Amino acid sequence: MRRSHPHRRGGRLRAVLASGALITAGVVPLTLAATAGTAHAAMNNSDVIANLFMWNWKSVGNECSTVLGPSGYGGVQVAPPQDSTTAPGHPWWEIYQPVDYNLTSRMGNEAQFAAMVSSCRAAGVKVYVDAVINHMTGQGSSSYGGVTNYSKYNYPGLYSSADFHNYPADCPESDDQIHDWNNFTEVTKCELSDLSDLRTESDYVRTEIAGYLNKLIGYGVSGFRVDAAKHIGQTDLAAIESKLNTTADGTAPYIAQEVALGSSGQLAPSAFEGTGSLLGFDYADDLAQQFNGNIANLKTFGSSWGLLPSDKELVFVENHDTERDGSTLSYKSGATNTLATEFELAWGYGTPEVYAGFDFNGRDDSPPADGNGFVTDTACGSGWECTDRITGVNHLVAWHNHTAGQSVANWYDDGSNLIAFSRGNAGWIAINNEGSAQTKTFATGLAAGTYCDIVHGAVSGGSCTGPTVTVDGSGNASVTVPAKDSVAFDSTDLVTGGSASPTPTPTPTASTNPTGGVTETFTVAGAPSSAPIYLTGSIAALSDWAPASAIPMTQNGAYWTVTVSGLPVSTAVQYKYIARDSSGNVTWEPGGNMALTTASSGSAAVSDVWTGSGATASPSAGATPTPSASTAGTVSETFKENASTVLGQNIYVVGSIPALGNWNTGSAVLLSSATYPVWAGTLSLPSGTAFEYKYIKKDGSGNVTWESGANRTATSPASGSATLNDSWK
The missing domain is CATH 2.60.40.10 (Immunoglobulins)
Structure with a gap:
């Protein structure tokens, strides 16, 4: 949205946006106190957050149910849900100019927001809200909720001019704007990009803000990304946080603060560690430099680079601000962006967030929306960039969860742009940021056996739908890593040669x-x-x-x-x-x-x-x-489907009984491509039962293609087993 002051880091000029950066995620739970000194607990293993920037509430709820929950994501960050101003062309930054705290936004109304939170929680995905609490509007005369009687310093029934900072009582600058970005008074009491700055030292203002946040907590929200936290200051933030209710998780809300880099003292990110976690602008900056240069340097990536502490940092490859100012990677970086996101999930520093936004040409462009600016349903590949669904990224979430707590080991690099490492003996990954395929013998740290490469396939019925990697008795594997691609597997992806369970099973007599x-x-x-x-x-x-x-x-x-x-x-x-x-x-x-x-x-x-x-x-x-x-009585029914697919597609069977997903494509059964073009899988079905079924194709973005014609029909045998031999129609 609006930019805060430019600053230098690592000799490179970058403008960090102070409003509209990213949020929460598995941030650390904040134990609130009346002062800025607070304690933070650690997150559990399912800490990956999907930042679905400006997806409407219906689309977020559906993504939680069908993608995020089943894939192991622990949370979802959503855009500011409060009513906001409207502007010509409906630029995305409208949502960072609140008009009131009613939940009527570009993404949907209050009932739709509540339904989204409920759907996500039911899928095991916590919801984190982008909270705009530093300021109100700087322009506009109408809102998405139909409010027309407001002005920059007057919001009837909510705030009046006395509730905002102004010159000369608060801001020392006659134009009320920030001129000295290292001056604490100016940064916290003057206006950021002409946005009316709330008097957050006022108990009335703090109570109104807390009331808004508590309303969201009441719907099941687990925490907040605090927009422009640097411009609020630690004392006011701590006072607002002390008024917040316990969440449905039984904890204080998670807090992640947007604090731009480049200042010292009270304005440095480290000065805000007592009031929550920090957004990882430092992490994203450094990661972009390496993936645009030499990723072999990442061998020591972490606190020794001067990054914020791992347990205090919400890390990301890009967010909606940084992708627009070009300071980090973005979807426009193509495969490089995917590789950096996979590295983020595999490396294990900070709480990782996966960003999924929309296409843009100009920096102010609206997401796909109707004529009134209301955001339309997300259609991946049609104006939307669904990074969370990319096969390698999606499968690396479970890899990340499984390998949590394991140290990085078995590092390899070629001195340039091919790296590989394991997380203990739980998982291994190779990343090739070079322009040609690379074949090497790597030490993986894993037990002998044949493993499924989960960047390009999945384990199904004991087989792999994609390529496999064989690890020998010494833990070594000869692997070809395609150009601008990766290969990964963990100990649960074993398809032959041992137990897929990381815990030894009882030995039979x-x-x-x-x-x-x-x-x-x-x-x-x-x-x-x-x-x-x-x-x-x-x-x-x-x-x-x-x-x-x-x-x-x-x-x-x-x-x-x-x-x-x-x-x-x-x-x-x-x-x-x-x-x-x-x-x-x-x-x-x-x-x-x-x-x-x-x-x-x-x-x-x-x-x-x-x-x-x-x-x-x-x-x-x-x-x-x-x-x-x-x-x-259950019987074994083998489904065999002769079907041709393109790269990224898999074949599933779905049908009219629970064992076949009750026609729910999200619960369809993945078939193995081991005997391609014949896809096969054996299921346990109730004996002597008539059912209908069909085959579908799914790609890495979740797009579904049904085979044509009428439903297929069959009756499972009364005992024993049977096989259905079909061909795509």
Whole structure:
């Protein structure tokens, strides 16, 4: 939006915008006190925030439900929701000029905002709001909410001229504008870009601001990006924060402050560490310089570079201000921007935020909107840049969550623009910022086996939908990294050669683990998210129905997976999935037992869908759970579809029963491309059940193409297994 003072960092001139930078995200929870001295707690592993800049509320809610939640994002940042002024051409910065605190904005009305927050929270995604509390308007005579009786220093029913700073009582400059950007009084009591500056030392003003923020908290908002925090000052910020309510998460709100670089003393970013986290302008600046130069330098990227402390910094590759002033990378940087975002997620410094905005030519351009300026629904690829959906970025979120807490190890660089590193023995990534493919043998730090490259595919039914990487017994792998691309996998992406679970599974006894035992990969979708999921079953290798010894599964987006080795060959097995919390409380999957017959050699895989909500009675000690007559019996149905795809597309099956997603494309079952062009997957379906189904294609942005013609129909067998052989139509 409007720029604050220019400053130099690293010998390069950059203008940092003081209004409309980025926010919160897994910022640190702020323990409030009456003074600026506060304590901050650490975030959990699911700390990645998607900054969906100016997406309307309907689109944000849908993204939370279908993309962010299933992919492991922990939060979403949304644009300022209060009513704002209108200007000719509807430039994006209108939203940073409040008229009142009613929730009627370019992105939707109050009911739509509340519905969005509810949808996101239901998907496990916290909502963080961009809060404009330093100022009101600098222009305009009408608003999106229909207010027409306001002026720059008068907002009937809210603020009057006495509630704003002015010359000479407050601001020492006769034009009320900031002239000395290193003068604390001018920066906090003069006007930023001619915007009417609120008298935030007034208890009345503080109470009105806190009332607005508490209204948002009441709808389920978890925290705030404080716009232009530098221009409010620490004392006033702390006083406002002390008036805020506890969030629905049971904590104080998260706070992330926009404090531009370039000043010292009370105006330095470090001076604001007591009132919240800081936006990572330093991080974004330095990252852009390396990805436009030599990424081998990133080996030491962190506090030694002078960055803000990791636990105080909300980091990003770009935000809506910096992409417009050209100080950082942006969607216009193409593959370089994607690689930098993947590095951000993999490196583990600060709380990472993934930015997804809209196309622009001029710096003031509006997002896609109707004739009245109201933002239309997000259509990825049609005026919108959905970085959060890019396959590598999207899959690196789960990689980031899985590797959290592991140190960087096994660093490699070629002295220029090819780097690779692991996070302990939990995950490995290689990034090639060069103009040609590079083939090297890397030390990965991971156990021997074949892993799915999650930048270009996903694990499904024990197979990989994209390329794989083989790690030898020494932890080394020969990998070709395409130009301007990356390769990554973690210990949950193992498709052959070991267990996909990072936690050792119970070892079966000799009587049930004969020489020549087989391997079975179990995958379940739709399980409850309240507790970790485990596998148990009717043989010793599956814990003999003992929940305490059940096999832990690994979460990968919406799926839980584990590969169990040493199962007896050609043996009928019954099994179930359970949720078990840290106190040992067990919730059994309802319905009848699952059933399979293990392979006669080699390996196999099954993909299941949790059969409902609630719990069934646990079996008595040593007894097998007995399925009810109405639900007894599941069978294996293999779906095979001959279909050609383009790079980035995958084939899914979806249909009329829960195991096939109930026609919800977000719950469709991904098929394996291991035998391309035939895509295949085996599911457990209720026996003797008629169902309808179709195949769909999905690309990396989530776009869906249905095959043509009428629905396909089939009836699962009464027992045993069956295969459906189809071709795209």
